[in-house]
């Protein structure tokens with residue numbers, strides 16, 4: 001894969017959100033190229049809920065679409081795209097990309113910074129990750145600090161976090177603050193982050209790496225039923241999970257809800 005080809009690949013627009021139509025294996029190659037290229041890259045991982053929020057918020061959609069790589073982290077997105085005959089190839093999760101980034105860091109001698117989750121969680125995640133991958137985590141910080149993504153302009157705390165990331169020298173940054181805080185943190189600070197080559201907004205990944213939250217068993221993931229596992233574990237998510245049938249209903253009713261954007265078309269819609 002050439003160093004420019006990944007910037008101009010096929011995409012699928014779902015309402016206002018433009019997702020890269022990549023397989024997980026292709027996304028891995030893209031990440032490896034990004035780490036080799038000395039500039040800042042941002043990766044966002046919208047799920048069905050996020051796409052529905054962006055449907056009603058053009059500005060947020062533009063922010064998500066501004067990433068260098070946007071993957072479809074929700075089975076609802078894949079199902080919806082197929083209903084409109086513009087199929088997304090597969091679900092590519094932020095969790096799987098994050099684990100691959102840890103492997104990549106270990107392989108290439110790169111350093112990772114963990115930002116997010118409740119106090120103590122990132123430290124535990126670091127200890128567990130380093131047991132498996134060696135000394136790859138250059139720094140950690142919890143996700144509860146005053147910052148522009150929380151409506152606080154001119155926060156010393158945000159500046160201190162950016163400074164800690166810069167001093168760590170990390171080239172890979174995990175930002176797990178939930179949507180849309182993590183996307184806003186990355187966008188607000190992209191020019192100030194000196195060594196970071198890949199920043200990924202990855203939600204609750206640190207909770208899973210720390211053993212605080214569990215990912216669904218493999219069988220649920222393979223059957224595209226991770227949402228069901230989460231619902232069983234946490235029934236209070238029901239109102240959030242209802243977004244999937246609501247999303248599919250809106251896709252069915254709106255023939256312009258999904259379109260393919262071919263890389264050979266210079267960004268214009270294929271359908």
Ligand code: UDP
Nearest residue numbers: 116117118143144176177178179203204207
């Ligand atoms: N979080 C954070 N700072 C905040 C809000 C949330 O660090 O101001 C963390 C939270 O502790 C958890 C993650 O963000 O680790 C939640 O991410 P996710 O996208 O999975 O949110 P959920 O789907 O659970 O709402």
